[in-house]
Amino acid sequence: MNLTIDVAKCCGSGQCVMAAPEVFDQDDDGVAFLLDRTPPDTERANVDEAIASCPTGAITVVDG
């Protein structure tokens, strides 16, 4: 799976970091970024949780 984050939408709630700490982190302004752009399938459930809990819909799976 290939992920992108729309940083313009990110409101820094950190819900993605709570759901998938191996995949997401937040920079000094609280804006989310990807630790792993192409996380393994073992992270799928966590990433799905991150996408569902992101309040601004800022995370997208580009393929797969």
Next chain:
Amino acid sequence: MDAVPVDTDTRTDTSSGSQPTTVPDSAADGAAACPHLRKYSLTPPESRPLDEPDYFGELRRECPASTVALGDSGSSWLFTAFEDVKAILADTRFSSSPLTPGFPLEGAPGSDAPVAVSTMIRSDPPVHTRLRRMVAKDFMPKAVEGYRDFVCATIDARIDSLANLPQPLDLIESFALAVPSDVIAKILGVPEEDEAMFQELTERMTTLSLSREEQYEVISEFAAFCDRLISLKESEPADDLLTRLTHEQLLTGELTREQLAGFVIMLVSAGHDTTAGMFGLSVLTLLQHPDQLELLRSGARSWDSAVEELVRIHTVVRMGPRRAATEDIQVGDTLVRKGEGVIASILAANHDESQFGPSGFADFSIPEEKPKHLGFGFGPHQCVGQNLARLELGYGLPRLFERYPNLRLVDDDITRLRFREGRAFFGIRELRVHL
């Protein structure tokens, strides 16, 4: 989410279903069109004071996009179904600014005060995005993790001090209100000698029964208090949020003094009463459901799940949220016209049976999985302090029950409970207990 522009094919949905078959040209006309028109009220049933108002359930079944009368002359859409409310909150075409035409102001005193409209709660992107980023980092998970030691120490100290009080004691004053106030004062950097004044102003500022003049007065008093704190942080910087905002945002010209004061007012009023309300309601709920408390003690259920479920069923932020449509927007089967006001009730959404099953106080049952609720809102305005609230509740509740295993209510009859009246957020006024 589900709210899509009206020029897509979902527009045909408006002609199907029963409500609304005629789309109102304005919220006022909508009032005439809606067969369920009633006055917007949050009053619970008398015999079930901890439940949502009964008509919310009726509306979810019969008219999930209803129209309600507000105050003397206003009206607004009232959305009560989970998916609709979530969609509205996620959709930035719904404005959070009271200055947007159609914003439902009646019954929301003070929300159009100058100091209020300059805050992130009442602003829209891109202004909102810029303001929120100034503080989002202070409440992101890893920042909150950094607060853990002092938050836990603060809670432990308050819990220990209860043993010195004459019994029965009021858990609201001695614990529920005290902990969140201690915590936010410490994070902001309010000096100890100012904490009493800080608490008094906070208490008064979050009172709704004030006249418009009194609202403006307390807000300007608080702004003056903040102004003095800001001057202190200019001359004596410390390791706290207000110092950082003063030096990074005020002195660089990113924020005006008024905006910075507005920030403080917003953080305090949104973070104080809410967590305090949740502490009181949570203790009451667990004492009234000993079987659930036992599941927590035995480890059959997690405190993390319990906290989320408690936040869901009590939803202490009950007034709104309110929005105004900046263009025609389709929400589920309903077309909201540009310039119409909307109340997206997270209280009603969090009690949506199709999402959560029966959700009255009597039904309280801690699920295995944490419920995905809207208790902290949704969309760009979702509670910035949610991770801090989870830390305070997730540590404070188990610690309290662990330290005082025989904690019990003086009066088990919930119909005799007294609630904090005329406040922005829901909470119990007094909870007398024996340790």
